[in-house]
Amino acid sequence: MHSIRTNDLLTVENLKTYFYTPEGILKAVDEVSFSLKEGECVCIVGESGSGKSTLALSILKLLDESARIEGRVAFNGKNLIELSEDEIRKIRGNEISMIFQNPQSSLNPVMRVGEQIVEQMINHKRMDKKEAKSKAIELLREMGIPDAEKRFGDFPHQLSGGMKQRVMIAMALSCNPKIIIADEPTSALDVTIQAQILDIFKRLKQKGISILFITHDFGIVSVIADRIVVMYAGRVMEKGTAVEILRNPEHPYTVGLLDCLPGTSEKDRLAYIPGTIPSLIEPPEGCVFSPRCRFRFDACSKTPPEYPVSDVHSVACFLFSNEVNG
Amino acid sequence: MNRLAKYYWSRLKRNRLAVAGMIYIIILILIAILGPYFTPDPNKVNFAEKNIPPIGFSIKQSYYDAKKGEFTTVVVHGNLEHPLGTDDKGRDLLSMLVSGARVSLYIGILATGVAILIGAVIGVSSAYFGGAVDNVLMRFTDIMMTFPFFLLLVFVVFIFGQSINLIILIIGLTGWTGTARLVRSEALSIRTREFIQAAIVLGADSKRIILRHMIPNVISVIIVIATLSIPGVILAEAALSFIGLGDPTVASWGRILNAGQDTLDTTWWVAVEPGILLFLTVLAFNFLGDGLRDAFDPNK
DSSP states (O other), rough: TTTTOOOOOEEEEEEEEEEEEETTTEEEEEEEEEETTTOOOEEEOTTTSSSSSHHHHHHTTOOOOOOEEEEEEEEEEEEEEGHHHHHHHEEEEEEEEEEEEEESSSSSSTOOHHHHHHHHHHHOOOOOHHHHHHHHHHHHHHTTOOTHHHHTTGGGSOOHHHHHHHHHHHHHHHOSSEEEEEESSSHHHHHHHHHHHHHHHHHHHHHHOEEEESSHHHHHHHHSSSSSEEETTEEEEEEEEEEHHHOOSSSSHHHHHHSSOOSSSSTOOOOSSSSOOOOSSSSSSSSSGGOOOOTTTGGGGGGOOOOETTTEEOOOOOOGOHHHHH | OOHHHHHHHHHHHTTTHHHHHHHHHHHHHHHHHHHGGGOOOOTTTGGGGGGGOTTTTTEEEEEEEETEEEEEEEEEEEOTTTTEEEOOTBBBBBHHHHHHHHHHHOOOHHHHHHHHHHHHHHHHHHHHHOOOHHHHHHHHHHHHHHHHHHHHHHHHHHHHHOHHHHHHHHHHHHHHHHHHHHHHHHHHHHSSSSSHHHHHHHTTHHHHIIIIIIIIHHHHHHHHHHHHHHHHHHHHHHHHTTTTTTTTTTTTTEEEEHHHHGTTTTTTTHHHHHHHHHHHHHHHHHHHHHHHHHHHHHTT
């Protein structure tokens, strides 16, 4: 928590990512704003199809030409969205790194894992091979890979899923980035390995690396998040510090999500939010969550602005509008 | 790269047929390179020693005895001097086959080299750049595929004469279409794999992605296609020679086979020996190609 007061490292303002498809305009990310401070972990939470991954890819301009990105992603005084391909390439992997969900397919199968880590360092930092190799081995060791020297020369198929994800994290860290974007990095791993990988992320945070963590799992959120952004259908529903949101969720969607966590008592039936995420091409009028919302009322036919609940917590829901509450 | 080669070798070793094929090919290449220095001149004509069968065989031969003024029949046995026998002009078949190996391998490897190079460049560029580039290159490939290669060859041979290098060039320039298609489809699937995305995320540029990630992932396909298409080219040249469109100045296996076909009922070995060699060589390349394909497949 010590870092909350430091300056914003990455600021996303009013980010819109629209895909122009033959069926119409698909608003995958719509007017999303949040910030990431140094040494902080912000979790983007939402169910499948809520635009979490698209948001992550938009930040590094990794989407193809069918996507139009608007808004501001401020980093180091630059708006990343306006950078040219050459300029953004110098930031990718170097200052902002990314880790994907599936370590099985994110490593080049015909290249030794060590070489894949070394590649970034030679590319971005112009290190010589020997220096890069010793740093790569050191990184592998830090990631808790036993026999790092030997593993350096292994091919991806010789490693387990957890090992591969450690290698991916080592790759992402190889150029000492300031920010790591992790897109569900533990979803493809089993629970014990998940815990170990989360431990690595916690250590990174202590080292001052900022993490943008994308997940649908509130269990993970409660372990590593400093702040939380809850997304639904491309929009931010609620955001605030982790403590606030986990203890005092306000938005009906967040409340619903937290209710979905399995309880400990046997009589608890697993709760769920009825309905499915709407089509992003023709989203519902007004609040996108309103068709599934228990508390829906007249005001919901308009798009709700963000209402502050406290100075570290805001909700995009008319239930918290002063006008309505009188 | 050295360690990588070692790793693939350890996988290839497990396939006995592939190793046998490889040993056969290596020996054949050595014979093709060094053999002509040790064997007698394949073009030396000696009618006194014509139609000698290979060792272990014997045939009856009639000839006109000038002293007696009549035809006599003698039994001719194979001998050590001409272990594989001689043809109707008394030329040593072993020498002919050894120098023929040189010609056939030269054609096979060179023409395949030309075809693979063109095919790989067109295939990878097509897949990487996509869009209009892909469209133009692939339609061009389609046109080349339907092009009557044999007609072109007859034409070119008619205009420029039967030269071996011309034949290589034509086989190479028309034989790349299948390679282009296969390399493109492989490169396309690799382009969409997550590790390419991961490389982009970590800041790699197009050049690095093509050279470090795309090519190494299609190189196995290229090697396999090359190995499997060498016998095809050797057979194509043999077929050309067989119908008399080959280079008459060089004795490839196909041309020896062609020369032997007329006397298949008497001096059968002239056609059978190059035939067996062609058969074994094609088989060896196919075994090696299959073995390489399995060795390069990381999922096996």
